[in-house]
Amino acid sequence: MRKKVEKELERLQDLDIIRKAEDPTPWISPIVIVPKGNYEIRICIDNRCANQAIQRERHVTPTLDDLINDLNGAMVFSKIDLKNGYHQLELDEESKYITTFSTHIGIFQYNRLHFGINSASEIFQHQVTNLIQGIQAKNYSDDIIVYGKSETGNLQEARKNHDENLSNLLQRLKENNVTANAAKCSFHKTNLKFNGYIFSQDGISADPEKLQALKDVKPPQNAKEVRSFLGMANYIARFIPDFATISEPLRLLTHKNSTRKWGEAEKRSLNKIKISLTNKVSYFNPKLQTELVVDASPVGLGCLLTQKDSDNKVRVIAYASRALTPVEQRYSQIEREALAIIWATEHFHLYLFGTDFCIITDHKPLETIFTRTKSSPIKLELKDGF
CATH class of the missing domain: 1.20.120 (Four Helix Bundle (Hemerythrin (Met), subunit A))
Structure with a gap:
């Protein structure tokens, strides 16, 4: 095992990812050896103590709904995988000492960002987001999705739009010395497989x-x-x-x-x-008639976001549900149904805010919440949620 550790340390030094630590340092962390395939190893750093001194950089990672919203209308896709993602970000000289770690052949420091840093994912997401600013592309950790759209739905126009965006992105990566992993990249696809989902111009489906x-x-x-x-x-x-x-x-x-x-x-x-399991859901179109169908059972809440196209055909945008807490399970049925409406509108806030939509429920007694002058405290609280 020691020979493998020495070989990996040598490789990391050759790539300028780590260096020998020459000066005394107040921080030092142990290593953790993780076996990989083909009898290789990965050196990880147990940064739990050092992480307590690191100020977190709060940068939000895009959600799936954010990505779906951005890819709405896209017809052509490419995915760029950044090679050894974190290791492409060089640390400030004044920060490197925090990454010091000990081995049987000496003490080393990282020159570049690594997985053990508690805010590594936030820092990397932020830096790549800034890098691609102004380009029609979305990044999710070390993956960048480039896409092409056409307002008229013309595939050739979408390809042209995609190629311009891809060219701009590759030029930006080159200017900033960012390297892609060609083996994991995919180009000019009409269907993009990403994070367990398939994206196409028709909608989203599970892998x-x-x-x-x-x-x-x-x-x-x-x-x-x-x-x-x-x-x-x-x-x-x-x-x-x-x-x-x-x-x-x-x-x-x-x-x-x-x-x-x-x-x-x-x-x-x-x-x-x-x-x-359903096969596919559609992209949300703010110009179409939108309906939010809600329901509540004794143990859970459920909702369905749909739209009607020009042919009056119902398009499913997404299903959502959640379990009721023990306290919520003791609500009356009318209170659970009202809770379902509040929760559903909050859950699909990204799509519903600023648009007109219709809420459909099969519980007619809900109307009394808005007409009665006297209501229980829980009903008043639910009413305030509307």
């Missing part, structure tokens, strides 16, 4: 490989396997109608000190999640 992996899951044998399955399903929950309610029997199995056993209810829940 078929992820869908198949979910469908192939065998009945979990313990709480850990149940959590793993729910984690997979939750990642693509925007394609699963009423996910929180139908997954309730499975979630109960993961509760601490739960005495529940796998039974028919859990089996039905598992199978229903698998068969409820």
Whole structure:
């Protein structure tokens, strides 16, 4: 193992990623060796102590909804993978001492950003965002998506727009000595696979490989396997109608000190999640008629954002759901239905704010919240949410 560590340290020095530490330093961290494939290793730094002295840089990473909103109308895509992403950012000389780490052959420091820094992802996201400013592209960590659009829906126009954006991006990367990993880049695609989703001009769909992996899951044998399955399903929950309610029997199995056993209810829940998977959802168009369909069950809230196109055909934009807390489960049905409306409008705030939309609920008694002069405190609080 020591020979492998020495070889990796030599490689990192040759790439100017680390250097020998010559001066005394108030910070020193241990290394953690992580085995990789082909009998190789990765050297990681346990920066827990040093991280306490690092001031976090708060920079928000784009959400999936942010990305979907930006790619709305895109017809041609390219994805640029930045090689050894973090290591392309050089640290200020005055900051390098904080990254000092010890090995059996001496003490070293990082010249460049590395994964052990608690704010590394925020710093990197911020720097790349600034780098591509003014170019029609979006970055998500070390991936940059370039896309082309056409106001008339013409593919050739979109290709031309895409090529101009791609040329500008590559020139910007060259000017700033940023290197891409050609093996992981993809160019001129009409369908882009990214982070478990497929983007195209028609809408967004879950990666078929992820869908198949979910469908192939065998009945979990313990709480850990149940959590793993729910984690997979939750990642693509925007394609699963009423996910929180139908997954309730499975979630109960993961509760601490739960005495529940796998039974028919859990089996039905598992199978229903698998068969409820939808293939594709559409992009949001603020010019189309928008409807927010909401519902509440004794255990969860659910909503569906839809739009009608010029042919009066309903287009699904997204599904969303969440479980009710133990306190919320004790609400009356009218209170749960009102809560569903408030939660749904907040959840889809990115799409609904500033637009006219219709809320659809199957609970007519909700009208009394707005007409009665006397209401319970919880109802008054819910009313204020509208």
